[in-house]
Amino acid sequence: MPEHAIFVPALYTHNATIDAQHKELIKRVNDLYDAIEKGGDAAGEKAKESLEFLTQYTVFHFQAEENLMKTTGYPLFTEHKKIHDNFVITVRGLVDKLAELGPTPEFADLVEKEFTAWIINHIQGTDIKTIEWINNKSGDQMQNLL
Numbered sequence: 001m002p003e004h005a006i007f008v009p010a011l012y013t014h015n016a017t018i019d020a021q022h023k024e025l026i027k028r029v030n031d032l033y034d035a036i037e038k039g040g041d042a043a044g045e046k047a048k049e050s051l052e053f054l055t056q057y058t059v060f061h062f063q064a065e066e067n068l069m070k071t072t073g074y075p076l077f078t079e080h081k082k083i084h085d086n087f088v089i090t091v092r093g094l095v096d097k098l099a100e101l102g103p104t105p106e107f108a109d110l111v112e113k114e115f116t117a118w119i120i121n122h123i124q125g126t127d128i129k130t131i132e133w134i135n136n137k138s139g140d141q142m143q144n145l146l
């Protein structure tokens with residue numbers, strides 16, 4: 001079984017909405033681990049529900065980031081969106097993997113590798129760089145208004 005994912009301070013992008021959504025993603029993946037670890041008759045159904053929520057929330061969160069990039073004229077919008085789109089394919093693949101492997105530690109390890117590690121890496125690299133650009137640009141725009 002994987003360790004619980006932790007939202008460490010290095011994951012802050014300094015956009016309150018995006019940070020809250022990243023925290024929710026991490027909380028929800030931990031809920032999925034818990035459902036698997038607890039086991040029992042309901043584990044399959046609980047893991048399925050949990051993963052479905054995680055999938056929908058990932059799509060919702062990516063849309064929020066993409067709207068932010070669009071409204072601020074972020075120049076690497078297309079590249080960042082492509083990364084998101086590819087990841088959604090991976091996440092949907094996990095739904096099939098759960099059906100195949102069941103709510104097992106093996107499946108949880110796969111979630112750790114394909115979901116949790118990816119999202120943490122994405123936040124620390126791509127998202128932080130994107131929000132940094134957006135925040136600085138907003139600052140410039142404010143200055144232009146004065």
Ligand SMILES: [Fe+2]
Binds near residue numbers: 080084126127
């Ligand atoms: Fe992103």
